[in-house]
Amino acid sequence: MNCEQVQQQLAVAVLDPSQALPEQDLTAHLERCDICRSALQEWTAVGQALQELPERPVPPAARRAVLQHAHQAVSPAANSVWAWLREWLLDWRNPMLPIFMGLLTTSVFALVLAMHMDLSLLPPLGLTLAGAMWTGLFAVVFYLFSVGMRQREHSWRFLAQTALVAIGIFFVITVFSPLPHAVRFCSNFSLTQPLMERLSIGGAYFVFGVLYSLVPMAIGAFVAAGRYAQHPVLRSSMAGGVFMLLLAPAIFLQCAPFALGVVLGWFGGAMLGALVGGVLGYWARHRLVRQSIEMYLFL
Amino acid sequence: MPQRSDEQLMRDYARGDVQAFEALFRRHGQKIYNLFLRFSGDPQLAEDLLQECFLRVIEARDRYRSENAFDRWLITIAINLLRDHHRRSRRRNEKTMSEEPVAPDAGNPAGTNPQLDLERRYLQDAVQKALLSLPAEQREVILLSKYYGFSFAEIADMLNITPAAAKQKAYRGMLSLRKKLAYLKEQDT
Known part of the structure; x- marks a missing residue:
């Protein structure tokens, strides 16, 4: 040997x-x-x-989550309709979930828009096509999110999460202050009237378009940027692009009765706001928050 | 009352006995968590994989056949999860493992020498780092053998390879570890 x-x-x-x-x-x-x-x-x-490598105990949160699931799986309530529904809604592998969420979100958002404008002004076929397209877009974004959750693809999850949070905030703002109302208010308000008179109507929609997408997108990126380190500018811009895809139908639906200049102004402003807001939110999360924590610890 | 076997506990859980599952988790949870941790070097990932692993056990409770040893069945699930993760990470061209070695959790037990403790930590970090730098298939065999105490025949069966291939992977892995840790010996002298 x-x-x-x-x-x-x-x-x-x-x-x-x-x-x-x-x-x-x-x-x-x-x-x-x-x-x-x-x-x-x-x-x-x-x-x-x-x-002799050290052995760590199981983190309590993981232990709780596993045992809770074990309890739920065999509890008598596990067979109830409510439990089945909850299971169905929380199962990221369920292929029907993104479609269902797309339909649900579109219905809610269409309802919000209908509260502020007369959707009957639009041709029924156009309305149906816009609704179908919107549902499809939401379904794709929810699909990206579910893949991110299932496969721990943090980049996809971030992308979808940012866009969904941003579009949600946009609709909350729209409920309280729809953009056309805000433009009209500022045009009549004595302090802002001179500025609004200098801007054309398209320019006014551009400026408000920037604000109305920058704020939600910045918040969305701030919320979702927690576990995201590589290529922040590129990925934040991509998230801004996804947000714009979801926002575009809302803009076109609200602008349908208006002139082309208004549509282009709002659309261009929203696009700029989405891109800047994404980068800004990410930057705020990773620079400002870290700096303030470091300062707090230092002091 | 005699202690129930893993297989009995799994059968009991399938019949609705949640305490049986808790006992199983107590017996195997920490081992599986540390297997993931040593394999990946990432505590967050190890936590995610641990949950996923036991969720699969829960979902498969009715399909489990008690003629299969529970620990080997559980390890097979864990290895499949690790392989899935490794494949996805490679596809995304990401690092499979954390660059930072896992920090020991135990802290400094009262009465121990801080200098010795520091040295022990340094050695553990070096070993964990060297382990993480091995190819995944060599790491699998070494961890299953050294940490779990499985024989090469059992490991071969779990990984679907021949015992000779398992031994070969173990040897290559040990050879790499020895080379990577040789500097520690030089530092000692």
Whole structure:
């Protein structure tokens, strides 16, 4: 038996003692071979170091989550309709979930828009197509989110999460102050009237478009940027693009009765606001917050 | 009352005995968590994978056949999860493992020598780092063998390879570890 064969056997025997060589053969070889003797000492040291790696306890949150799931799975309530529905809604592998969420979100948002404008002004076919397109876009974004959750694809999850948070905030703002109302209010308000008169109507919609997408997008990026480190500007801009895709139908629906200049002004402003807001939100999360924590700790 | 076997506990859980599952988790949770932790070096990922692993056990409770040893079945689930994660990470061209070695959690037990404790931590960090730098298939065999105490025949069965291939991977891994940790020996002398 040559040295290489002996060393191979010694290495595997350190891991699995049942693989040890017959003692007579081994002793005879080790007595006359310094290299193998030294190798045995090193294998043993490596094996011991592996054995002594520290063991951590299971984090309590993980333990709670697993045991809670175990309880729910076998509880009598697990067979109820409500439990089935909850399971269905929380299962990221469910292929119907993004479609359902797309339909639900579109319905809610269409309802919000209908509260502020007369949707009957639009042709029924156009309205149906816009609704279908919107549902599809939302379904794709929810699909990205579910893939992110399922496969721990943080980049996709961030992308979808940012856009969804931003569009949600945009609609909350729209409920309280729809953009056309805000433009009209500022045009009549004595303090802002001179400024609004200098801007054309398209310019006014551009400025408000920037604000109405920058704020939600910045908040969305701030909220979602927690576990996101690589290529922040590129990915924040991509998230801004996804947000714009979701926002575009809302803009066109609200602008349908207006002139083309208004539509283009709002759309261009929203696009600029979405891109700047994404980068700004990310930057705020990673620079300002970190700096303030460091300052707090330092003081 | 005699202690129930893992297989019995799993059967009991399938019949609705939640305490049986809790006992199983107590027995195996920490081992599986540390397997993920040593394999990935990322505590957050190890936590996610631990949850996913036991969720699969919960979902498969009715399909589990008690003629299969529970610990080997559980390890197979864990290894499949690690492989899925490794494949996805490679596809995304990301690092599979954390660059920082896992910090020991135990702290400094009362009465121990801080200098020795520091040295021990340094050694543990070096070993964990060296382990993380091994190819995934070598890491699998070494961890299952050294940490779990499975024989090469059992490991071969779990990983669907021959015992000779398992031994070969173990040898290559140990050879790399020895080379990567050789500087520690030089520092000692």
